[in-house]
Amino acid sequence: xxxxxxxxxxxxxxxxxxxxxxxxxxxxxxxxxxxxxxxxxxxxxxxxxxxxxxxxxxxxxxxxxxxxxxxxxxxxxxxxxxxxxxxxxxxxxxxxxxxxxxxxxxxxxxxxxxxxxxxxxxxxxxxxxxxxxxxxxx
Ligand SMILES: [Zn+2]
Numbered sequence: 001x002x003x004x005x006x007x008x009x010x011x012x013x014x015x016x017x018x019x020x021x022x023x024x025x026x027x028x029x030x031x032x033x034x035x036x037x038x039x040x041x042x043x044x045x046x047x048x049x050x051x052x053x054x055x056x057x058x059x060x061x062x063x064x065x066x067x068x069x070x071x072x073x074x075x076x077x078x079x080x081x082x083x084x085x086x087x088x089x090x091x092x093x094x095x096x097x098x099x100x101x102x103x104x105x106x107x108x109x110x111x112x113x114x115x116x117x118x119x120x121x122x123x124x125x126x127x128x129x130x131x132x133x134x135x136x137x138x
Contacts, residue, residue, distance in 0.1 A: 005126045005127050006081060007079075007081040007082060007126070008079060008081060009126070009127065009130050010022070010130065010132070014045070017045045017046065017047065018044070018045045020045075020059045021045060021059075022130070022131070024059070024061075025123060025131040025132070025133050026125075026129075026130075026131045028123040028131070029061060030061070030062050030063075030064045030121045030133060031059045031060060031061050031062065032059065032060060032062050032095070032097065032099050033045045033046070033057050033058075033059060033060075034057065034058050034059065034060040035049035035051065035052060035054050035056070035057055036054070036056040036057065036058055037049065037052055037054035037056050038051050038052040038054060040052065040098075041060060041062065041097045041098050041099055042098070042099050043095075043099035043100065043101050044101075062095055062096075062097045062099075063095070063096055063097065064095075064120050064121030065095070065096050065118070065119070065120050065121075065138060066093045066094050066095040066096055066118075066119055066120075066135075067093070067094055067116050067117060067118055067119065068091050068092075068093060068094075068105060068113060068114065068115055068116060068117040068119060069091075069092040069093060069094040069100055069115070070091065070092045070115060071089050071090065071091035071092065071105065071113055071115070072089075072090050072091075073087050073088070073089055073090075073110050073113070074086055074087060074088050074089075074090050075087045087110055088104060088106070088110065089104060089105040089106070089110050089113040090102070090104060091103060091104065091105045091113065091135070093105075093119060093135050101133070103132075103133055103134050103135050104134045104135065105117075105119060105134075105135045105136065105137075106122075106134055106135070106136055107122070107136035107137065108136065108137045112137065117137060118137065118138040119135040119136060119137060119138055120135065120136060120137075120138045121133055121134070121135055122134045122135065122136050
């Protein structure tokens with residue numbers, strides 16, 4: 001028997017726009033919005049391309065590989081539900097394809113996390129409905 005997940009779950013501001021991202025994560029695939037007009041791959045999902053303002057958008061699979069752009073080590077979690085995980089690495093990841101996203105870097109000692117560190121996506125099935133995208137050293 002597994003322990004129920006009791007931490008807060010993602011609450012997308014625009015569920016319809018971000019649904020493909022979360023559905024792909026459940027399949028353990030990382031996808032990003034891509035502009036069919038200029039080719040820009042970006043994140044977070046939105047209704048227009050942030051580079052050219054075009055509205056002809058699709059989703060494209062990305063490698064899941066990137067680098068730590070910035071990070072902090074959380075010792076005092078802002079939400080008490082995450083305190084048992086502290087200390088943990090909370091990072092901005094820049095994907096090889098360009099977009100940046102905020103996530104955790106795990107599967108390594110926190111003192112190993114550095115800016116520029118190569119990482120790859122992992123998928124944490126926290127509930128039957130929700131899979132979180134996290135990162136580990138490549
Ligand atoms: Zn564009």
